[in-house]
Amino acid sequence: MKQFIIFVQKEFYHIFRDRKSLLIIIFMPIVQIILFGFALTNEIKDSDIAILDNAKDGASGEIIRRLDASRYFNAARYLHTQGEIETAFKTGKIRLVVVFQPGFRAALLHNNHAQLQLIADATDPNTATTITNYAASIVRDYQSDLNLLVQTPYLITPQIRMLYNPQLKGAYNFVPGVMAMILILISAMMTSVAIVREKEINTMEVLLVSPLKPFLFILSKAIPYMFLSLVNVTTILIVSVSLLEVPIKGSLLLLMAEALLFITTSVSLGLLISNVTNSQQTALMISLMGLLLPTLLLGGFMFPIESMPRPLQVVSNLVPSKWFFIIVKNVMIKGLGFKMVWKETLILFGMALFFLAVSITKFKTRLA
Amino acid sequence: MNEPVIIANKLTKRFGDFTATNEISFEVKKGEIFGFLGANGAGKTTAIRMFCGLLLPSSGSATVAGFDVFKQTELIKQNIGYMSQKFSLYEDLTVKENIRFYAGIYGMSRRLIKEKTGPLLKQLNLLSEANMLVKSLPLGWKQKLAFSVAVFHEPKVVFLDEPTGGVDPITRREFWNLIFQAAERGITVFVTTHYMDEAEYCNRVSIMVDGKIEALDTPRKLKQSFNALSMDEVFLQLARGAKRAGD
Structure with a gap:
């Protein structure tokens, strides 16, 4: 000693x-x-995302299909309640949760306006920004494809929430x-x-x-x-x-x-x-x-x-x-x-x- | 006075094909100053490292302070002091801190260290430099300090590997006075050197050539048997036959 x-x-x-x-x-x-x-900026590939589909209709199904088919995302989990969102982030490698409101397609077709929520894990703000941007642009693509068929434009407004780091620091x-x-x-x-x-x-x-x-x-x-x-x-x-x-x-x-x-x-x-x-x-x-x-x-x-x-x-x-x-x-x-x-x-x-x-x-x- | 402190019996160290020390055998008695001479590359440092437990011998046997160099190196380490050919104090520590550190490593108590530090500094004429960093001291002073640190814990044997390299003749003389004092206290001194005038100070001298001990006796008898006036001549007669180039 x-x-x-x-x-x-x-x-x-x-x-x-x-x-x-x-x-x-x-x-x-x-x-x-x-x-x-x-x-630094960075690109994200094959991020695991979770889906909370309260609508379960043709429109939500198509958007999910497009997200999953893109090279950015992989629909890894399907959630059933709002409460599961937090646990999905904490336990899994989930980086983004996509939430469809009930009657998504109906709202889109009848009110020409439907809401969609994108919730990202923003502990890494660059990744979160990039991911939400990718998701939003896929949704926009779907929207413009729809608009080719009809006169009155359908509007989907993605609503984005940055979890854990709302100011994206x-x-x-x-x-x-x-x-x-x-x-x-x-x-x-x-x-x-x-x-x-x-x-x-x-x-x-x-x-x-x-x-x-x-x-x-x-x-x-x-x-x-x-x-x-x-x-x-x-x-x-x-x-x-x-x-x-x-x-x-x-x-x-x-x-x-x-x-x-x-x-x-x-x-x-x-x-x-x-x-x-x-x-x-x-x-x-x-x-x-x-x-x-x-x-x-x-x-x-x-x-x-x-x-x-x-x-x-x-x-x-x-x-x-x-x-x-x-x-x-x-x-x-x-x-x-x-x-x-x-x-x-x-x-x-x-x-x-x-x-x-x-x-x-x-x-x-x-x-x- | 007659009990052997170091016993080497056919001690050999090989590195691959190269035999650095070849079956060296001798005994060194308590309180003796034993000179271990040889040209560069003759195997002196290898031998010293085997005695200190830094190298494991390839064959033969040896004991230092009664302990076996193969199995009891930890016990040997507690009973020896060591000063290498390269300077080995901490330059960014003061004189006092160096003494305290090395003494502490050898398990000396704080009280005993304090008790002995004062007289040592006085003896070395370093009282006013006690709190100066070692790097500010001249080389000769550092060497004397390094030796004093090596025997501070009163070991049974002290191994000195070319301790006076690069030091002026006056300081070397002072250095040897410290060695004589240590030997008088009963510390066995095992010293390698290049300086033949230093060989004359030893009680007995061995001369190594190409890993083997070619001669071993008191300086006086060596000079008689080689019919030489000085140790220098003895050494030259033996070393001329060496095959190994110096390093």
């Missing part, structure tokens, strides 16, 4: 005396959030994304660099000759960076709530606990990297290419995973950030409880355990 305290203390000396790195670590999250404030999407990115960067990169530095300045040799246990060494290297990462989570949350007005809808405690789990996963990845390299440069490169890039590309917050080719979708399951991103979105933005994210939590937990076990067993206590 004494060894551990003295080692952690030494690590903090390193961190606090390297002012430049410390400034980067502390201010990077803020800069990133500002940078990512400008969201990009921040609702990128705050969880930046959080995943910063944490994987700080925790994994800094931990791996901190260990590899000991190899570079030859103190590693002396430490290996000392009675210090490898497990203690790894733990004392990890703890300071886990602490810094928690500071970063707090900064990101404060900036998000105060400047970007993104609320924390779910439990803050659950959110912090999940963040800690993700940090542990990242730190274990950092340890793994430090095992395979002897120079800080290489450790940096591996962290950037091997961790940051997959997080950006396959994490789900820049490019929707649904529209990726199947093999990439499978690969994305190996990226820890993807699961953390889902968790943060569900807990922070949608306000869901642990019951709704236990699967993702379990996956992250498994990953952390696996990486930690591998890096501890692979840790070389000898030179060759």
Whole structure:
């Protein structure tokens, strides 16, 4: 225990005396959030939608057929009551619910005006906007086809509701994304660099000759960076709530606990990297290419995973950030409880355990 | 004084086809200063790393402080000090912090560390530099500090791998005074060096050529048997036959 305290203390000396790195670590999250404030456009393919057809007549049937036939949508579920809409969003991969009013066709034919409701999951506002636009244009197509046959135009007015994020703020999407990115960067990169530095300045040799246990060494290297990462989570949350007005809808405690789990996963990845390299440069490169890039590309917050080719979708399951991103979105933005994210939590937990076990067993206590 | 602290018996390390150390055998007694000489690439560092538990020997046997280098490396680690040829203190830590860190790693109590730090700083003439970062010290001072840190926890044996590389003659002399003091306290000193004047300071010297120990005796007897005036000549006579190029 004494060894551990003295080692952690030494690590903090390193961190606090390297002012430049410390400034980067502390201010990077803020800069990133500002940078990512400008969201990207994206196209959606084969989104699962649910139908609540209160009309069940020829007109609603035709619109459903057209939606399902388009390459954008896949009518995955048919709902029966208004109450099922919320559950459809929370449990399934449903991105859009189409609601037909009772007597849809009759209203259309007799009043020349019928209403149709499109409800989208707007935790990802870009996707939600795109999806509702696609759906609305399919409905318009049907409408203009009808109008060819008659003199008085029939009017269907789609009514759109953006669920969870009525103002369509990009921040609702990128705050969880930046959080995943910063944490994987700080925790994994800094931990791996901190260990590899000991190899570079030859103190590693002396430490290996000392009675210090490898497990203690790894733990004392990890703890300071886990602490810094928690500071970063707090900064990101404060900036998000105060400047970007993104609320924390779910439990803050659950959110912090999940963040800690993700940090542990990242730190274990950092340890793994430090095992395979002897120079800080290489450790940096591996962290950037091997961790940051997959997080950006396959994490789900820049490019929707649904529209990726199947093999990439499978690969994305190996990226820890993807699961953390889902968790943060569900807990922070949608306000869901642990019951709704236990699967993702379990996956992250498994990953952390696996990486930690591998890096501890692979840790070389000898030179060759 | 006569109990052996290091025993090596046909200790061998092979890397693939290359035999870095070839069946070396010797004993080092308590409190002895044992010089381990050899040209670059002769296998000195490999041997030292095997004794410290950094490398697993390929064959043969050895004990350090009574513990087996194959099975009891953790026990060995608690009983030795080590200073590598490359400088190994933390440059962004102060003199005091370095002492406290390494002493703490060896499990010394806070009280004992405090008690011993003052006299050590005084002895090294570093009292006014105690709270300065190590990177601001001259190399010679750093080396003396590194040695003092390596024996701070009073190990049974201290292994020094070319400790005086790049240091001026006066500082080297001061460095060796520290070694003599450590040996007087009963710490066995196992030291590799390139400097033949340093070899004269050792109680006994072994000379390695191409992974084998070619000569082992007191500097005086070595000079007699090789009919040489200095250790330099002894070394040259032996090392001239070496086949391995230096690294």
